Amino acid sequence: MAGKSEPGATRNAFGAALVELGEEHEDVVALDADLSVSTQSAKFGAAFPDRFFNVGAAEANMMSMACGLAATGKRPYASTFAIFATGRAYDQIRLGIAHNELPVKICASHGGVSLGEDGASHQMIEDIALMRVMPNMTVVVPADYNQAYRATLDSYESDEPQYLRFGRPATPVVYEDVPETLGTGVDVLREGKDISLFATGHMVWRALEAAEALESEDGVEAEVVNVSIIKPIHSESVLESLAKTGVAVTAEEHRIVGGLADAVRHVAAEQHPVPIFAVGMGDEFGISGTGEACMEHFGLTARGIADRAREALLLKPIVSHPPLFGPDWN
């Protein structure tokens, strides 16, 4: 197990951790659909050629093959881009993997818009929603290289299907070393009393930067919470932070609908309704550009999070009072 102290891509952590799993466990097999260099599963393929199956550009076939392998006692890791893993092969995952409750790990790289130049056809911003809505599926989105390494190793311990989302660009260090565990999947990285910033994946380090800016520019103490397990979301941990701050912003490289925002709002709406603003993709597709330019274009930045936080903070004193236009008005 080798942690990284400099920026690294979460997909690289997946590739390295998968080799470690292969060394430790005979029953680990891997499949890819002609993207193994990009997803990094090629490292496993080089180390264990007999246990690696490149199916070519045939993602539906790959997922159903993973079902067959798992039903016969193997632990398959099926990787490709997030768009093809979830969009093209949805029905295959649904019937063959999730419905059967088989221990297949769907390891999707290039999630979100930060893959950049390939544009809308490749920028998957609905995958978390698709996998969240699927019964029996766990959804894991690690924040950096070190957490992605842990998420990959831990996935072996689970007998259930999992969806793991990795990204293309190198991501700044959030965890100094490979953490011991993902814990509840809701991890307070920085404590604060004024507002909660729930972030996932590539937005976590940006949320930490946003918290710095809020402190230095506005004197606001923001709590930064990394949600690495979006489903099932650990509601107690979410509520604990909301109870402390009474207002929140969510941040994700994904559609707001169906993603982290919905997951957090769902918990809050039922048990502790407070204003929760969202940073994420609206009702639109991605575009070509460098990864950073795309993030900038859609406001998926530290500044974007901080700006939303300032708006949410304006609402906090208003909604903490009785309704303005309630039955007692006039």
Added chain:
Amino acid sequence: MSHLRSVPDSRPPSKEEARRVGKASIAELERWATVHRLACVRMLAVAKSGHLDSSLSAADIVSALYNRVLRHDPEDPSWHERDRFVLCKGHAAPIQYAALAHHGYFPNEDLQGLRKIGAPLQGHPDMNKTAGVEVSTGSLGQGLSMCVGIALALRLDGLENTAHIFGVMSDGDCQEGQTWEAATAAVHFGLTNVTAIVDYNHLQTDGTTEQVMDIGDVRAKFEAFGWDSIEIDGHDMEAIVEALERSRTLDRPAAIVCQTKKGRGVSFMEGRFGFHGKPPSPEQAIEALNELEARLEEQTKALQGAST
């Protein structure tokens, strides 16, 4: 080219008594097919839901597999060296349930619960609810890919020369593009223990396959993909058994395209459009049962006559 390996014994090695009984004869397999058909009609008449004609067209294939060709052990359904049966055409679940119940995977009474709330026999096969079901199916086109995955796993376990996978497919499976992804992969990975059996009955939900989406010469298609591919009469028991046993001796994946009639064995349904997914009315069920019971009596008498 063919017959590169001997055909393994169809019984688990530990079951001495079963070995003494020996292999079922062609006439016995034909009779079991009638028994399974009767079970299907009864199941559907009670369930008032399901795909009867699709089950009947595959009855002879399923009888040959479960009563002679498959190496399986109902007392130990998870025996790792067993052959795998995958009903790619999951909507024909009743015919698989009939065979599984016959072999004691679950009590016969369970057949009465088909498609009923809380009962183990789901509308389409469910591996977590029904003993003997290898993988859940019901979404056309996925089954052959699952067979490929199972075959690769068995190869890693060193069982490719003993454990064989038999997938029973439909016309609809051949219309799904994924089937041809799987057909490509099976050859690419050099699988020798997969047999795809196509129950080519030419009828689908909206009409004949020729009207809806003509899949043409399926045998030639599999051959073009690099499979050993033959076409037989899917109701000729001798041809079915020979083709199945031959298929497990080959050094390539094998396709057996079976020309069949939907609703086979029930005259008013046989080869006729309009029964897909429609359960028989009580009157139709009685008519079908009368016809099948008469055939069963003939087949039983003939077998008794032959043994005396």
